[in-house]
Amino acid sequence: xxxxxxxxxxxxxxxxxxxxxxxxxxxxxxxxxxxxxxxxxxxxxxxxxxxxxxxxxxxxxxxxxxxxxxxxxxxxxxxxxxxxxxxxxxxxxxxxxxxxxxxxxxxxxxxxxxxxxxxxxxxxxxxxxxxxxxxxxxxxxxxxxxxxxxxxxxxxxxxxxxxxxxxxxxxxxxxxxxxxxxxxxxxxxxxxxxxxxxxxxxxxxxxxxxxxxxxxxxxxxxxxxxxxxxxxxxxxxxxxxxxxxxxxxxxxxxxxxxxxxxxxxxxxxxxxxxxxxxxxxxxxxxxxxxxxxxxxxxxxxxxxxxxxxxxxxxxxxxxxxxxxxxxxxxxxxxxxxxxxxxxxxxxxxxxxxxxxxxxxxxxxxxxxxxxxxxxxxxxxxxxxxxxxxxxxxxxxxxxxxxxxxxxxxxxxxxxxxxxxxxxxxxxxx
Numbered sequence: 519x520x521x522x523x524x525x526x527x528x529x530x531x532x533x534x535x536x537x538x539x540x541x542x543x544x545x546x547x548x549x550x551x552x553x554x555x556x557x558x559x560x561x562x563x564x565x566x567x568x569x570x571x572x573x574x575x576x577x578x579x580x581x582x583x584x585x586x587x588x589x590x591x592x593x594x595x596x597x598x599x600x601x602x603x604x605x606x607x608x609x610x611x612x613x614x615x616x617x618x619x620x621x622x623x624x625x626x627x628x629x630x631x632x633x634x635x636x637x638x639x640x641x642x643x644x645x646x647x648x649x650x651x652x653x654x655x656x657x658x659x660x661x662x663x664x665x666x667x668x669x670x671x672x673x674x675x676x677x678x679x680x681x682x683x684x685x686x687x688x689x690x691x692x693x694x695x696x697x698x699x700x701x702x703x704x705x706x707x708x709x710x711x712x713x714x715x716x717x718x719x720x721x722x723x724x725x726x727x728x729x730x731x732x733x734x735x736x737x738x739x740x741x742x743x744x745x746x747x748x749x750x751x752x753x754x755x756x757x758x759x760x761x762x763x764x765x766x767x768x769x770x771x772x773x774x775x776x777x778x779x780x781x782x783x784x785x786x787x788x789x790x791x792x793x794x795x796x797x798x799x800x801x802x803x804x805x806x807x808x809x810x811x812x813x814x815x816x817x818x819x820x821x822x823x824x825x826x827x828x829x830x831x832x833x834x835x836x837x838x839x840x841x842x843x844x845x846x847x848x849x850x851x852x853x854x855x856x857x858x859x860x861x862x863x864x865x866x867x868x869x870x871x872x873x874x875x876x877x878x879x880x881x882x883x884x885x886x887x888x889x890x891x892x893x894x895x896x897x898x899x900x901x902x903x904x905x906x907x908x909x910x911x912x913x914x915x916x917x918x919x920x921x922x923x924x925x926x927x928x929x930x931x932x933x934x935x936x937x938x939x940x941x942x943x944x945x946x947x
Contacts, residue, residue, distance in 0.1 A: 531641055531649060531652055531653070532638060532641050534656060535634075535637065535638070535641070535652065535656060536634075536638070538656045538659050538660060538918075539630065539634055539659070541663060541853075541854070541918065542568070542569060542572065542630075542659060542662070542663055542666070543569075543627070543630070544853065544854035545565070545663060545666050545667065545670075545854050546565050546566075546569060546623070546666070547854065548683050548684065548854075549565055549623070549670075549683070550623075551566075551622055551623040551624075553565070553670075553673070553683075554566040554569075554623045555616065555618065555619060555623070556616055556673050556676075557613075557615050557616025557669075557673070558669070558672040558673040558675070558676050559672060559936075560612060560613035561934065561936065562665075562668070562669035562672050562673070562936065563612070563615050563665070563669055564615055564616055564618070564669070564673075565666050565669065565670055566618070566623050566626050567599065567615045567618065568662045568663075568665060568666045568669070569623075569626050569627070569630060570595065570598070570599045570621075570626045570629060570630075571599045571600075571601055571662065572655075572658065572659040572662050573599075573626075573629055573630045573633050574595065574596065574599040574600065575655050575658055575659075576633055576637055576652075576655050577590065577591065577633050578596065578606065579651055579655065580637065580640070580644075580648060580651055580652060580655065581633065581636055581637065581640070584640070584644060584645070584648040584651075585636065585640050588636065591629050591632050591633065592621075592629070595621070595629070596609075597609055597610055598610050598618060602902075637652075653725055654725075657725060657727070657921065660917075660918040660920075660921045661921075663851070663918050664851070664914070664916045664917050664918070664937075664938075667799065667851070667857050667916045667938075668916065668936050668937050668938070669936075670683060670799060671786070671797070671798060671799055671857075671936070672936045674797075674799065675786055675797050680797055680801055680802040681801065682799065682800050682801030682856075683799045683800075683856070684799055684800055684854070684855045684856045685800065685856075686800035686801060686803055686856065687800070687855075687856065687858070694751060694807070695749060695751065695808065695861075695862070698744035698745055698746050698748075698943065699744070699745045700742040700743070700744055700745075700943075700945065701742060701743050701744070701745055701839060702740070702742055702947065703738070703740065703741050703742065703743060703835070703838065703839055704740055705737075705738035705739050705740040705741060705838075706737070706738060707735050707736070707737055707738075708735070708736055708737075708738055708834070708838045709733055709734070709735060709736075710733065710734060710735070710736045710834050710837055710838070710886075710925075711730055711731055711732060711733035711734055711886055711925055712726035712730040712731050712733060712923070712925040713733050713925075714726075714733075726923075726925060727926075727927075728889070728890075728891055728892055729883075729885075729886075729889070729904075729927050729929075730923075730925040730926065730927055731886065731889070732886060732887070732888045732889065734886055734887050734888065736834045738834060738835060738838060739946065739947070740946075740947035741831070741835055741944055741945065741946055741947055742944060742945040742946075742947055743831050743835060743836070743839045743942065743943070743944045743945075744942050744943045744944070745870065746810075746862040746870045746942070747810040747811070747862075747870070747874060747875055747877060747940045747941060747942050748810065748811050748822065748826075748940060748941050748942065748943065749807065749808060749809065749810055749811060749861075749862075750805050750806060750807045750808070750809050750810070750811050751807035751808065752811070752826075753784070753811040753814075753822065754794070754805075754807065756822050756825055756826075757782070757783060759825075761821060761822065761825050762776060762781060762782045762783070764825075767821040767824050767825050768817065768820075768821045769817060769820060769821075771817065771932065772815075772816075772817030772818075772820065772821060772932070775815070775817055775933050776817070781818075784796070784811060784812065784813045784814050784818070784935070785813035785814070785935045785936060786798065786813055787805065787813075788802075790804070792804075793805070796813075798856055798857065798858060799855075799856040799857060800856035800858065806858075806861070808861035808862075809858065809859050809860070809861055810859045810861075810862070810874045810875045810940045811875070811940050811941075812859055812875050812914075812938055812939065812940050813935050813936065813937075813938070813939060814878075814935055814939055814940060814941065815932060815933050815934060815935040815939070816878050816908045816930075816931075816932035816933075817932055817933065818935070819878040819939075819940075819941035820878075820880075822941065823941065823943055823944075826943055827945075828943040828944060828945050829880065829943070829944055829945065829946075830878055830879055830880040830941060830942075830943075830944060831877075831879055831880065831942065831943075831944035832879055832880050832881050832944075833879040833880075833881035833909040833911055833927065834881070835879075835944060836871075836877065836879055836911045836912070836942070837911065837924050837925060839871065840871040840872070840911070840912065840924045841924045842871075843870075843871040843872060843924075844872070845872045845913075845922045845923050845924060846872075846919065846920065846922075847872065848870070848871070848872030848873025848874065848912075848913060848922070849872075849873035849874045849914075849915045850872075850873045850913060850914075850915060850917050850918065850919035850920075850921075850922070851914075851915060851916050851917055851918050851919065852918075852919050857914075857915050857916040857938060858915060859874040859875050859914070859915045859938070859940070860874065860915065862874075871912055872912050872913055872922055873912070873913050873914065873915060873917065873922070874912075874914060874915055874940070875912075875914050875915070875938050875939060875940030875941075876910040876911070876912060876913065876914045876917075876928055876937060876938055876939045876940065877910060877911050877912045877939075877940055877941055877942045878908060878910055878939060878940075878941050879908065879909045879910065879911055880908075881908065881909045882906075882907070882908060882909070883903065883904055883907040883908060883909050883927065883929035884904050885904055903929065906931060907929040907930060907931050907932075908929065908930065908931075908932055909927050909928065909929055910928040910929065910930065910937075910939060911926070911927070911928070912926075913926070914937075914938035914939075915938060916938045917938075
């Protein structure tokens with residue numbers, strides 16, 4: 519996992535470190551030990567594991583390697599909380615993380631507190647190399663904050679009581695929206711990938727994960743791209759017109775998935791007496807027609823685009839168009855609470871390229887020309903996953919604010935949909 523970070527001062531890192539670490543604790547604050555331990559499926563992890571793994575990252579790659587004489591909080595825990603870093607040795611099997619009743623949630627919180635105390639004391643003396651690793655660790659933890667929200671939703675959805683972690687915010691259904699406005703993009707030879715700079719309002723000056731690099735030229739044909747994501751009201755029409763039952767709309771693998779799994783609606787939707795409901799961290803609520811549709815797979819996104827007489831944008835088309843937009847102006851996760859994509863602004867504005875829902879693209883997650891992963895254990899982050907997955911862009915209402923940029927590449931397998939995923943339409947010109 520390479521970065522192009524130009525480290526800021528240790529004081530700025532100290533305040534940023536404290537804020538990021540506190541948000542993880544705030545997400546877990548309403549949880550019982552049992553809530554934080556359960557694992558709803560092999561792809562998800564318990565909240566307690568996320569809290570411990572992100573701490574292990576700082577303990578291993580910062581304190582162990584850059585603080586002379588540091589002794590591990592508990593040497594046994596590296597086996598429990600290493601994720602997939604082969605260079606760091608053997609680890610507990612991912613599908614069995616939910617069996618870790620010990621250490622307790624309180625013990626994990628104490629672990630975080632102990633590591634944070636040493637980190638805060640050590641920050642003023644860290645080298646530029648170490649501060650770049652701190653920035654990497656903070657971005658890594660922000661990724662896990664969104665994963666915690668995803669995994670908590672999946673865990674609570676398994677409970678027949680449909681419990682809410684946080685109370686629902688009041689909302690009013692918005693009126694029907696017109697069809698999205700299609701933006702005309704001329705195309706041509708464009709620059710794709712991270713360019714080594716960051717938003718002026720952020721401490722993330724120049725940070726990028728290795729998969730966003732190197733910056734390179736790409737040829738785009740003229741195209742159109744919608745000025746907002748697809749909304750629930752539009753998805754309901756797709757469902758009403760038999761979108762899930764028409765094999766002509768689906769890729770072969772997608773149709774097999776729909777048939778095998780009995781898919782008839784986005785994940786966490788269920789039919790109520792008066793209409794469709796959706797489950798979230800605020801419990802079971804009526805779907806809001808004005809919100810971006812969420813929790814759909816690549817297969818569903820591709821089928822909808824075909825039904826709508828359009829297609830999914832490539833990731834290069836998406837990135838080129840999104841560079842007109844401010845990544846800090848979107849609908850992101852600011853404080854602990856339920857995640858619910860907000861309706862688009864009225865009238866829709868170009869700012870809606872970021873936040874709300876991750877948007878599926880038509881692009882496979884593959885290396886850019888000239889890609890080279892970082893040497894050592896921290897290089898085991900993106901390159902090893904460049905097989906069989908599709909790229910999503912833009913961030914979601916579960917992505918911590920300040921974490922997003924136009925070059926950011928997220929990736930999941932085509933059938934997965936427990937993330938906050940939606941779509942935006944594109945067309946050829």
